[in-house]
Amino acid sequence: MNKKLVAKIFFAGVFFSLAKINAQSILSGNVRSDKGEAIPFAVIGIKNTQLSATTNSEGAYKFKNLKPDTYVLTTRCLGYLDKTDTITVAADLVFDPQLFASNKQLDEVVVNATRVNKNNGMAYSNIDAETLKKQNLGQDAPYMLNLLPSVVVNSDAGAGVGYTGLRIRGSDGTRINVTINGVPVNDAESQGTYFVDMPDLVSSTNNIQVQRGVGASSNGAGAFGASINFQTNELKDKPYANAISTAGSFNTFRNTIAAGTGLLNNKFTLDARASNISSDGYIDRAKSNLQSYYVAAGYYGKKSVLKFINFYGQEKTYQAWYYVLEDSIKKGNRTDNPAGLYYDTNGKPQYYKNETDNYKQNNFQLHFIHQVNSRLSFNLTGHYTKGKGYYEQYKQGQSLSAYNINDVITPKGDTITTSDIIRRLWLDNDFAGGIFNLNYTPNSKLAFTLGGGYNTYYGKHFNRVVWAQYASNSQIDHQYLFNTANKNDGNVYLKTNYKPVSTLNMFIDLQVRNVSHRFLGFNDSLAAKMQNQSYTFFNPKFGVSWDAYSHLNIYASVSMANKEPNRDDFVQSSPKSRPKPEQLMDIEAGVKYTIKNFYFATNVYDMEYKNQLVLNGKVNNVGAYNRVNVASSYRRGIEVEASANLNKFFTIGGNVTISQNKINNFVEYIDSSDAAYTISTQYKKEYKNTDISFSPNEISSLMFVIKPVKNMEITFTNKYVGRQYLDNTTNIKRSISPYYVTDARFNYTIKTNLIPEISFMFAVYNLLSTKYETNGYTYSYYTDATLNTFNYKAPAAPINFLGGISLKF
Structure with a gap:
């Protein structure tokens, strides 16, 4: 750059x-x-x-x-x-x-502690309920954020329903802190967020804030690239009901009903929503069947609010996370999903019908908010999440001993050591904790927020055989693996805003976070033993914001963040090969210029990593391909946003990110095997100044809105994503090609005496039927000195449609 x-x-x-x-x-x-x-x-x-x-x-x-x-x-x-x-x-x-x-504004106390504003010197975007409503036709939450700066979304099934994800400035979901009403929802072990377990969350969301970079101190997994903060529905004074139905390509259907009592007796309120979403997906057998509900009951006193929230999701999705082999894509077969493939006794390929992922997740939150006086308010939150589910697989030619099943001796005396099996890999977990924040404003120049929380996670991992061609001594639901993991995460932070003059704000955010793990892993003797690992991190942040004049704001910030390794890093290593925590220093600076019909903003960032964890293909001392620390790497770039209301009929807006994302020194290891595929050694290759995987150097969005008549909008959007490398070698043969995609959306609302509000929605995605992929992975190995590389990619659907109607009472 x-x-x-x-x-x-x-x-x-x-x-x-x-x-x-x-x-x-x-x-x-x-x-x-x-x-x-x-x-x-x-x-x-x-x-x-x-x-x-x-x-x-x-x-x-x-x-x-x-x-x-x-x-x-x-x-x-x-x-x-x-x-x-x-x-x-x-x-x-x-x-x-x-x-x-x-007391309506008291709801905001729940999220204010983890939010930023223009006074904090950080890069962020806000999306309100009205904007979300226009976009929400049933696709998962990441797709609602697709047009924000530096965001790239992906979909396993190819059409935005089922397993989806996003990266922000190249950082994936394991490095993005996600909270709902201030409560962390990242998985404690993998550190990722699975939006498929919270279907139609956006229908119960009042607003979303996305912070790019380290962001403000929050709860749960540390932000190492971005934060996404959801606030669910706010208090509605009057009773309401809403019914939404959408349908479209790939047999996609979504039905949502919602209702609320409004404020009863000026004190009580009850809101509820139920949703069902189903889709066949674009690629073969990528079906999704998703159900969810949301319930909120509240008591609103003169200065206090007590609010109970329960949201539940369950999903059954055919496994699409293997993607499609690049060779198949090149031959024109963009939907060839290999999941569930096996060969019958005649050698013909078949697909197991129940190669599915099944999971249920129930989230509970209890918030107490109290305004002591005009200077002092606080919030106390308790939360509990129960998750349980499995994914099922048909596996051919499996060694019986690997499943703790005895070999089979036939009547003729032959020994059978392998069998076809069907297995289920289970996860049963509990996540609970409490968070708090205390907000004190002694005068118009000073404001303090003291906050923190403590969360504990307990997870059980167990695998079972539900069918075997040769069952031998096994029983129904034969269990062949069981282990547990426990993680405790506590933090406390103090945020201070100081205004020496009305146009200048200085911000300090100091956080101490302690994380402790207990898990079954390898000790120094490579024996499986329960082990403990803990870390204490100090994460300071400093920002300054200056209103140079009425239309111009200039800001800058410096932030530090530390992040612990994830579960796989622990259980697939020993103390001798265990990765170190990652460290990040994030420097941001920018300007925002706003006048009546025009907005312009530019932000430059320098994210310097120490010990960033990446895969390099090396087999460690326990025989695993674990992540390793790279000494130094960075993400540097500029983000530019602009929008203009040209007149009452036309609005144009967009953003562009130009960046460099580099590892200073990287070493790749590739297995080498003989013709019998017996690994004998590993080839080693060194790289200098190589690109970080899945980190495009250019990302841009453009939106053009036409308002031909009152309450009608026609929106055209364009998204460009530059080349993404599947690994850290900057090898164009292991990459996702750049793509440019155009979508169109139609929204029209009418009001009648019988039905107060009727909204029509219609969207055309990938209007030009561009052939592109949104995600992927790669692996390589040598056979008799010949390099073999296999790329798997997630193809996006060609032109497809979703349309719907919303009735509001």
């Missing part, structure tokens, strides 16, 4: 914006309640600018140097309803906003 070009783009935003300064009026006043009482610590923001002010202890605020114009003010304060006012500033003006008491 041309560093001079990056600098020019970055500073052009600053100089362009500074050149626009032309302001001279003062806007001031006092924020008061409907009873005439002064409201301290209310936040007044001016729409389409970077300006905000916080009222002092007397409720007073002031904006200086405003040019004559019409402005939209938004006034917010905990314990009061938001207020929007439109005012005209022709000269100095005194304006006193009036707020009405409400």
Whole structure:
């Protein structure tokens, strides 16, 4: 990447914006309640600018140097309803906003501790409920984030339903911290997030914040590339009901019903949703059958909220995670899923019908929020998640001894040592804990948040044979493997915002996190023993934000993060070969320029890794292909966003990321075997300044919205993703080719006397039927000095459709 070009783009935003300064009026006043009482610590923001002010202890605020114009003010304060006012500033003006008491805003205390804003000096994006509703036709949550900066999504089945995932700045799901109402949902062992276990989560989501880079201190697995924070549905004052049905390509169907009581007796509320989603998927036998529900019951007192939330998901998906062999794709067979393949007694290929993944997950949250006074509020949350499921496989020619089954002696005296079997690999886990945050604002210049949490995980891994061609001494559900794992994760953090002057904010976030594992693994003698491993991390973050003038914000931050290895890293190594924790220093700087119909932002980042964990193909001392630490690597880039309302009919927006993602020194190991496939040695090859896998150097999105009539939108979106390498060798023969995809979406809402709101939705995905892949993996080996490489990729569907209708009562 041309560093001079990056600098020019970055500073052009600053100089362009500074050149626009032309302001001279003062806007001031006092924020008061409907009873005439002064409201301290209310936040007044001016729409389409970077300006905000916080009222002092007397409720007073002031904006200086405003040019004559019409402005939209938004006034917010905990314990009061938001207020929007439109005012005209022709000269100095005194304006006193009036707020009405409400406990509705107390819901936000749950997520505020893990959220960032323009004062924190970090890169982030917010998506509100209205935007989510327009996009949500039944695809999984990652696809709702597809157009955000630096985001690349993928789908095993090829059409966005079933197993899906995303990467942000090249970081995969195991490095992205995900929370729902502040509660961590990353799997404690693998550290990934499986959205397939939370079907139709977006239908119960009020807003999402995506933080790029280290982000703010959070709960659960440390953010090592990004954070995604979901806030579920907020309080609705009036009763409602909603029914949504969508249908489309690949026999995709989604039905959702939701209803709520509104606020009963001004204190109680109950909300519920149930969803069913099914799809055949694009690639062969990639079926998904997903069910979910969401229930929330709340008590809203004058200064307190007690809220219980339960959301449940279950999935049955035919295994599509093996993807499609690249040779098949080149021959035109883009849907050839090898999962479940076996050969019958005549040598003909067959596919096992129940090669499926089956999982149920039940999530419980209990939130207590209390506003002590205008300066002090706190939140206490308890949570529990129960997960249980298995995936089933048909395996041919398996050694009976590997399953603790005796060899079979036939009546003729022959010994049978192998058998076809059907096995189930089970996971049964419990995850529970508590989190808290205390928010204290002593004056208009200072704000503190003290937070933290403690979570514990207990998982049972067990494998069973449910059928065997030669069962020998085994019984029904013969268990041949069992082990457990326990993980405890505790953290405490203190966040401080200090405003020495109204236009400058300094941010400090200090976190201490302790993680301890107990697992069955290899000791130094390579014997399987229960072992313990613990780490204590210190993760400081510093940021500064300056409102250079009413339309321009300039910010910067420096953050540190540490991350522990995952379960496989522990159980597939011994203390001698065990990987070290990863470390990351993230430097961010950017500008945001906003005027009435135009928005521009640019952010540069430098993410410097120490001991980043990668696969290199080397067999360690326990015979496993485990991840290893690379001494130094980095991700450096620039993210540019812009949008413009050209007029009342047309809006255009987009973003582009240009980056370098490098490992300074990388060593690849490739197995070498003889004609009988007996591994004899490993070839070693060294690389310098090589690309990190799945980290494209260019990512961009473009959106064009047409509003021909009231309540109608026609949206065209374009997504470009540069080349992604399947491993860390920068070998073009082991890569996913760049792709450019166009989608179109139609939304139209009408209102009738019988049904208050009817919304029609229709989407065309991959409008030009581009042939591309979204994910993959590769492996290579030498046979008699001949290199054999096999690439498997996840093909995306050609042009496909989803359409639906929503009835709102």
